[in-house]
Amino acid sequence: MQTDTLIIIFAKFPARGMAKTRLQPALGLEGASIIAKQLLLHSAEQAVATGLSVEMCVSPAPHDPCWRTLDLSQSLRWSSQADSDLGLRMLAASRQALHTFKQVVLIGTDCPSLTPVRIQEAVQQLEQFNTVMIPAADGGYVLLGFKQADASLFSDIEWSTASVAAVTRQRIAALGWTLALLEPLHDIDEPADLQHLPVGWLENMGS
Template sequence: MTTVVVIAKECRPGRVKTRLTPPFSPVEAAHLAAASLDDTLAAVGDLPVARRLLYFAGTRVPALARDLGFELLPQADGGLDARLAHLFDVLAEPALLVGMDTPQLTTTDVAPALVGLAAPRSDATSSAVDCWFGPAADGGFWALGMREPRGDVIRGVPMSRADTGALQRRRLEAEGLAVGALPVLTDIDTADDASLVAAIAPSSRFAHEFRRLGAGRPA
């Protein structure tokens, strides 16, 4: 059984997408974050997997997550590395983690990981890969999959830096794990990122919200 996990936090003004302010207000940035999260949940809802999990920080769970049958797991305390490590410590089955900041996510983007994670170990081609890694354009990462989840290969990796992705992949490889590559995606941090992603996925909830709020307004 393969599990796909979306890590997310409650989209409250001043707590999410703060780098979108300006040009957007904190309330508008929260609306954009909520749209991005809903797009991600919908994309995961379309994946051919047995289990979907929302690893959530907050009290107001998105309605779409409940509608799509996501299980809810509250996030652990600590920094991002500790929270990710906790998730991969408690999961016992092959799992793929994705973030909430890539509303352009499609089944094609994660297909290699899903095939590899679901393949029996007797399949020599698929079993040669232990982990799947999705780098982000800003130097972080948007996806991490493991055939045998291990939190120790994440704990202690510096997060939210331009070299986070490189450091995380290096940690995986240093542990002797074979890493497969997923495509580079742009996650949404700045207004320029938002404009780019809205253009990539113009029919997404995020793009509609971006346009509604005044795409390209000056800072």
């Protein structure tokens, strides 16, 4: 299944003052940027560790010099995010990937507990189900995998709200597709979420 699956990581460069803005009241501009960078590097590392193909779908574009400042795996594929809302960006990247791969798994860079084992478990579900989701505790989702990219899964959704996963599940049901729903995990978006960071992350920010 390895060459049949592409993991697409949606990522923005963790620029100071623009990254993890909802964490800035707790961590400051620099602290929020550091955590955003740590989350991005960790997410890419976990995805690569699955042994599956991994693509970074990024903003700004891959040729921007900022990306060379991060120590990312040489094995990564790269693509640019489309100019649109998050849903249409995910749809465009997914449709492009499905020209080459049988199935796509979308993840972000907000969930430090999304391990290689959890990603592999999700991919395995696609052997029996049309779609797979790992919900986020805040009502979004941490991972979404599928074999077809239907526009309804990405259109007219209020992103970054508590209804994202529920609406997506309704859309999957309306298509008549089967869904494997896995255990929810925690994204790191708000100050209250910092308790779900791995041990040592906050303590090591100054080093």
